[in-house]
Every structure is written in structure tokens, then in C-alpha cells.
Amino acid sequence: MFEIFGIPSQALFGQLLLGLINGSFYALLSLGLAVIFGMLNIINFAHGAQYMMGAFVAYFLLNYAGLNYWVALIVAPLAIGAFGVLIERTLLKWIYRLDHLYGLLLTFGLALIIEGVFRNYFGSSGLPYRVPELLQGGQNLGFMFLPNYRAWVVVFSLVVCLTTWFVIERTKLGSYLRAATENPALVRAFGINVPRMITLTYGFGVALAALAGVMAAPIYNVSPQMGAHLIIVVFAVVVIGGMGSIMGAIVTGFGLGLIEGLTKVFFPEASNTVIFIIMAIVLLIRPAGLFGRSA
Amino acid sequence: MTQAAAITPIPAAPAVSRSETVAFVAMVLALLIAPFFVYPVFLMKALCFALFACAFNLLIGYVGLLSFGHALYFGWASYVAAHLAKVGTIQIPYWAGKWLVIPLPPLSTELAILGGTLAAAVLGLIAGSIAIRRQGIYFAMITLALAQMMFFFAVQAPFTHGEDGIQAVPRGHLFGVIDLADQSNMYLLVLAIFLGGFLAIYRIINSPFGEVLKGIRENEARAISLGYRTERYKLVAFVLSATFAGLAGATKAIVFQLASLTDVDWPTSGEVVLMTLVGGLGTVFGPVVGAFFIVSLENLLTQIGQWVFVVQGSIFVACVLLFRRGIIGELAQLLRIKL
């Protein structure tokens, strides 16, 4: 056994793995933000609130309908995605012609409303949600004890991220999407219903947030404020990666999870701030972000 | 992409219009007699937030930059002012475990406020030079992230006393003579600071410098092609905005005799955006009206409890969808005057 800066290498592997798991949440959320931004040019401030709603739907399903985690994994994104579609149809569609900042303000207001309503009805201390039976327990990897659920989180979020990337970058549907982002008028001329595409894209981005919420429910406290702090970190992730590319969002998400994990070992006092510090440094060197196209 | 194109339409008008002068005189008179009818501490709080909103408006209304992290300057200035007035001695870590210690006695009130304001200016310079590298929503996200980072520092730094905050800050004597423990003296000082800040900001936006800022807001590319180094203009505007926000925060620390985490946290950043939005982005009096509106509302909601977030969020949504000009903007439109 060798040591790196006084930390046994085995412990370090464990920490890296944990960092990767947190990175999965960053990746899923920043991916959703990037998809929405690409199509709507809106930064969805309500993303954190929608993530929280995903976790709550999982709770409702289990406690009121007796439907387990696996059902929630499908139903929650659909339900919250539909909610997203509703928001897009009733509110967001009125502001596309305005400055992008209004989108940020509107979704910020939405986030406050959603969080407030949940606090009023479900209190603030949170609700219990257990790791699904199938994934309880864990594996002893020799260098660490890895709960099965965490392994599942990493694998599943990687699959979701890569599928999304594939659909958008490598399929016909995706090429329509990308074209509509570049030149909506032209795509409309080809007979494609662009407004509907926008609506569905927003719904999809929101569904990704809800999916992350369901995945978070067994390990993080299911409470109305669970999304609020996370979303600010995810914003920093998005700034670092640049929202130009889907792959960029995914890679940055996982990468920053790793870096944060390392900080927790070597300098735990800074682990809350490290992502912001990296953001500042990246902006000084590459203002457009690591994967961003400069405007 | 049309970046930050005209966040609010403002009718072209002469530099200082008569309507503005009348409104200003009315505002001053109203604020002078208000303490006879309204609780003075409440008024002082509203004035601090009004100045804060005016400072914020300088950036969004006249440069088109939406900062989502203005609590950083407001909150840190209030910490620094409170610390200077109560403790004095400054300790700055400059290397792992090494501290630069400047032994100071507790400072007088005016110096403490000045110190807080100065701290905000320095922070504004640092944060500004990072944030102005991007525009639009990126700018908003960067300012938010930087503010959050400084929030975490505020939580950890020993001098802020974490969740307890800096309590029992002495109000002291202004210039060693005027006793600020007296409510009316304190009120007049806050009013003077507010009016001073308000007029200074007004002067800035109507100066040639301000005209360049508006030019950048309307079309940055054109301003660049005309030979203006827009980066520098934006940075100066950012620092000015942070400084006035700091002045407001420092004053608030003295009024309430405390500095706490609330003022550096992101909901405060959101609140100042809301105040300015409600009052009217890019209007001179809008932020003041918006601040009074939101602070009164917050006061009202303390009795009802619970629905604070929902109400604030609904106002946000309503403003964006229905009243983008804000109270003062709509009023000005209706009366066809400049306010």
C-alpha cells in the first residue's frame, strides 16, 4: 500500500469513486440545463425546484400508491415533464421575444413559488425515502465499501447522459433539434412544427431534472429546499463547461464531481467553494468555458 | 444573437426633466415627514434597501447587466462595517496559517461605514473583472456563483460568528458629536446617506459616462466600433454599483446594530432584483418605490407567515409577464413623463 500526500491510495480510490457519484448529479442536471438552453435560450432557474419535485413524486408514489422506486423512475420524469410542458405552454411561450434575462427572472419566480408551496404542505424537515430493496447493501471492493445504490447511480446516469447525447448529436430527430436552434424559420419551412418541438424539449429537460430527483431521494434528504443550493453549483458547472455542447456538459459534470471529491480529502474546508474557484480561474483563462464556442 | 437588447424601453428625453425634479422634491418631503407617521426603524430599513436597489439598477437598467449576486457587496459591507464599529482590529490571512494583523481600536460610525463601503468596492473590482468576461445570462450565473462562494466564506470566517452574526454593534456618535442611539438622529443620517447615494447615481447616469453605458446597453458592438473600450466602462459601472450597494449594507449594519448571514445569502440577491423589477428597471425612482413596496410586503407577511416565498415568486412571474415596466415605468408611460 502506498500513500499520496499522506492519504492511503486505497482511501483515495474510494473518495474518487464517491466524487464520480456526485458528479453524476451535476452531469444530469447540467445536461438538462444545456438541452433547454440550446433550444429555448432560457436558463431554467426552476431546474432545482423541478429536481425536488421529482424526489417528492417518488415519495408520493411510494406512500400513497404503493408504487416502488422503479415505477417512480419512469412515472416521476413523465409527470414532472408534463408539468414542464404546462409551464412552457402557459408562461414561457410569452417571453421568447424578450431579452433572455426575463426567462431567468420568470423561472426564478417559479422556483420560489414551487418551493414555497411544498414547504407549506410538507414542512421543511423533509420526508423519508429508502433505498430500494434490490439495491440495498453493498460490495466490499477491498479498498472501500461501495453501496450498491451508489454504483447504480453512476451507471444509470452515465447511460442516460450518453443516450441523450446520442439522440441529439447522432439521430435525425436530434439534427432537427439542432437545426431548429440555429435557424427556426428554415426548419419551419420544412414543415416541422417548431413550437411543439420547443415545448417537448423543455419537457424533456425538466424530466431529466426530475429523474435526477428520483435518483437522489434515497440518499439525500427529500425536502423542499434540496434543489436550491444544488442549482447554484450546477450553474457554476455550466459556466465552466460552456453550454455549447451536450458532451461538454456531461464531461464537466463528472469531472467536477471528481475534483470536489478530492478536495474533501485534502482540504475539506474548501470543498463547498472549490467549484466556484475553478469557475473563476476558467473564466480568466477561457472566458467561453472549456467546451464553449466564443460568441 | 442580440445580446441584452434594450431591457426596458426608455423614451428619449432631456437630461434632467422637470417631472424628475418635481418627483425628487416630493420624495424628499415625503421622507422628511414620514417618521411622524411610520415606524422609523422600518423606514430606515426601506431606505437602505432603496439605495441598494438603486445601486443594482445602475447595472441592470443602464448597462443591461443582470447581477444575481449583489448580496455579496451588501452583506460583506455590513459585516465589515459592523466589525470595524464593534471590534476594529483587522486580521487577514495571506498565507496558510499566517495572518496579517492590523491592530485598530473600534472605529467611529462614519469610518466604519466608509470601511464597509470600501470593502464592497474592492470586492466589486475583483468579482467584476471576472464576471464582465461574459454577458447576458452567463453574467447572471457567474455573479450568482461568486456571491455563493463568498457566502460560504462568510459562514466559515471566524469574525462573522457564523450563524450568530455580529451582534450588539454600537451605533456610536457621528463625528464624535451626534448621538446615533437617538432614533431621529439615526434616521436623518440614513436619509442623508440615501439621498447622497441617490443623487450620485443620478448624476452618473446622466453624465457622458452614463451615456456611453446606455450606448453599450443598446448595442455593444457599435460602441466598440466607435472606439470605446466597453470592458472598462462595464467594469467601472460594476465597481460603482458594488460600492453603492456596500454603502447601503454598511448603513444597515449600523441601523440594526447587527450583521448576519441573511444579507450575504442568495435570497437577498433575488430580493433586490425583485425590488428593482417591481419598481421599474432603468427608471430613476423605480428602485426606491420597489424597495418600499417589497419591504412593506415582507413586513406584512411576518404576520401571516408561511406564504412569503409564494408571494414573492408570484410577483416575479406577474412582473415578467404583465408589468415589465414596473410601477414607475407604467406610471411614466401613462403620464408620458420621465421618472
Place this chain on the structure above:
Amino acid sequence: MKVLGNLAVLSAILVSSSAFAQYTDGVIKIGVMNDMSGTYSDLSGQGSVLAARMAVEDFGAAAKGMKVEIVGADHQNKPDVGSNVVRTWIDRDQVDLIVDVPTSSVALAVNEIVRDKNKVFLVSGAAASDLTGAKCSPNTVHWTYDTWALANGTGTALVKSGSNTWFFLTADYAFGHALERDTAAVVEKNGGKVLGKVRHPFPGTDFSSFLLQAQGSKAKIIGLANAGSDTINSIKQASEFGIVQGGQNLAALLAFITDVHALGLQTAQGLIMTESWYWDLNDANREFAKKFAPQNRGVHPTMVHAGVYSAVTHYLKAVEELKSDADGKAVVAKMKATPTDDKLFGKGEIRADGRKIHPMYLFEVKKPSESKAPWDYYKLRATIPAEQAFRPLKDGGCPLVSG
């Protein structure tokens, strides 16, 4: 300067007229201020208003010819909002008593104002032991618990029962440091050993990395020197990593029954914590909970709610004897002179520094199989007798305590 003079005269008139009004208005006005919309709204919130109302009813104030009014306010965890509310309450609405006030920044600010205005402040929700230490006030009584009592209760009782090696998971800010320091001192005093500690940023979401470090220490007890959502997340993730099954126990140094409710027994089982009150401890408490819960979204009373009830009861007793609520210092002096006795906290006393003295209880969270009803969460592990439960009078550094 002329304006200034006028202002001074006018505000002086306003203030003095309201001061006179208190002798004549004949109403005892109680202001319950806490967090009704944020993090602490479950453990205090509307429930505390309800508890105060129940105290007034049970006291039979109306029958005794005392007119009591209760107002509630949400300080939104903002000290400026809180101090604004309290100032207006006292100056304009003639509120005589402020109760509850969780969040130490707000409580400390209110402490100053109430002392200034000579009213009464009964703290139930806030934890800061400074309120009866360096910042103690002749107008303030700290009722339910404080950080010292929690640290002491958990630390002493656990070490005495053989759990003598500790590792701390500490929130990296003043509050967490204080909690860790107090507990570590108690552990070492009783012959235990602190094997290590790790400071996590506040607020945090993922604690697995820190928990692994704690696990590696092989300490028998992992002390959680954090609060609220941080504590819940630490416990949730500790269960995921099989820390309790691995033979280590978690001790939450500041947690409430609402936190256990949020975690669920499956996750929280085996958790050890100190509280001053539990609804299922005796018949009187159960009866109170039975009346309370249906009016509070089913949420059972926490020790903070019970503390509000008990504090208001004792206050009314003192005011009834004095036949006046005007002089806050006199009321508190009377409260200190009279032994406390109510159905929830039993017999006790208030010390010169404003500390209410009663026993504290060390609880262990039940296994799901042991719990027979909703909110049946705790089994009693130890009782810390009243005389040992709180910081000795001489150690607090309270200026009110002479010598």
C-alpha cells in the same frame, strides 16, 4: 438642526404615550415569533403559537379575569426582520412577552432589544448557550435546551455506558465548532477519547466522503456536530454505508423528533440524541400530544413546543401574582423566585443567569419493529438529573451572577 429637534420631541411624545398605555390597557399580550416558512418551521412554527394558546387556555386566564392575547410572526430567519417585528410589537402593539425565537442570530438580536425595552423574552427554540452566558440578560429566560446541555447529556451518558471512543463530524462554522468543543471536553472529562474529527462545509449535501473517514477511525461513536438538513443527510448516508450495522453508533448533538420523522425509523434506528421532552414519556405528555397533534398537521409536539407551553404557563403565574406585566425585570425576577411547576416539565427552577433547570433525557431511536404507532420513536436510555443537566452557574461567565 431644527428639524432634528422637532423630530426628537415628537418621537419622544410617541414613545412616552405608548409607555403609559401599558399600565392601563389591561391586556397581557404574548408575541410568538419563529420561523414559519423555513428550515425550523416544523420544530417551532405554527405549533409554538398553538402551544402558547393551549397554555393560556389551561391556565384558565379568562376565568381568572386576565385578558391574554397571542400574536404570531414569522421572522423568516432574518435578524433584521425579527428585530423589526419585536420593536414594532413592543413600541406600537404593546406586546409584553416574546416567546420561542429559533435561529441564534435572531434570538441574540431580540435578547438585546427586550433588555433595552424592559420586556420579557422566553427562549424555547434557540440553542445558543451564550444567552445565559456572556450575553445573559435580566429580561431573558432560556427555557428548553441549549448546546451545552445537549453536548453534556449525550457526551456524559454515552461515555459512562462504555462508548468511550469518539470521532466528530463537524459543520465548519462557529456553531459546529462550539458543539464539537463542548462535547469533546465532556467526553474527555469522563475518561473517553476523541480519535479524530473532520470538518465538513456548511451547508453540505454529500457526506459520504467524511463518513468514510469516520468509519476508518473505528471510533465507537460518531458525533454529528451539525444541525438540520446536514444532520439528516449524514444519518441517511451513514445508513447507506452500513455504518451502524458495522458496530458504530451515531450520536446527533442537535436533533429533534421532527428530524427522526423525516428520516424514518428504518434509517434513523440506533441514533442517539438528547432532548428535554418527549411526548411519550408519561401520561401528561401523551394527553398533551393527543390534543396538540390534530391541530398541527398531525405533527407531534417537539420539545420546543412543550417548552413554549411550559414557559408561557410560568409567565402567567408570575404576572398573576404581581398583578402587573409592565416591568419586565420584575416579572423575570418573580419567575426566578417562584419554583416552576407545570404538567409538561414538572417541577424545576430558574437560575440567576436565566437558565431554566430540568432533567434532560438521552434517547435512542427505536427499530422499526419496536415502534407500535406513528411518532413512537424513542426509547429512554438515560436520564440526566436536573442538577447535572446544565452548565454550572459559575462557568457561564454571566455578568448577572456576582462572585
